[in-house]
Amino acid sequence: MKVKSEVGHQMLIGELSERTGVSRRLLRYYEDQGLLESARSTSGYRVYGEEAPRTVQRIRTLLDMGLTTRTIASVLPCATGDGNEPLELEMCPSLLATIRRELAELDERIDELQRNRGALAAQIGC
DNA sequence: CTTCTCACA
DNA sequence: TGTGAGGA
Structure with a gap:
């Protein structure tokens, strides 16, 4: 069995x-935003470990929840x-x-959207 | 494959 | 937030 470094x-x-379906450009962007880290090969290429695809998936789902990259950077270590x-x-x-702060901001946006909706709907008598 | 920059949606 | 292009 493999006793030493796996x-x-x-x-x-x-x-x-290819494994994540995320463009190379975007992967570099995530690294720039402090979301993804990589080692470097002797030739200066980015080298990723086996957990990288999962990390990218987590970044994607957190982005889909509407979080900004900055917020994700602080949340990601807990994921x-x-x-x-x-x-x-x-x-x-x-x-x-x-998370509570994020929810509060969301509620604020919802309120504003509802006011906008009300004002607009009134124009066609709804 | 790397870096950087400028521009744009 | 994410992309394309051009150049070193």
């Missing part, structure tokens, strides 16, 4: 891109949800605060 599946950006559907967050006081 290197796992390392990959370059092209492979990570432990495995590969598929349900993202699981290891809750802690600061994460809870972040």
Whole structure:
């Protein structure tokens, strides 16, 4: 058996891109935003570990929840949800605060949208 | 494959 | 938030 370092599946950006369906350009962008990290090969290429595809998936689902990259950068370390559907967050006081703040901003936007909707609907007698 | 920049939706 | 292009 492998007693020492299990290197796992390392990959370059092209492979990570294919496995995740996220463009290379976007993967670099995520790294720029502090969401994704990579090691470098001797030739300067980005090298990703085997957990990278899962990390990218988590980034995608958090973006789909409407979070900004900045927020995701702080939330991501708490994300432990495995590969598929349900993202699981290891809750802690600061994460809870972040989520509550996000909900509050969402409620504010909803209120504003409802006011906009009301004003507009009134114009056609609804 | 890398970096950077400018521009744009 | 995400992309394309051009150049070193």
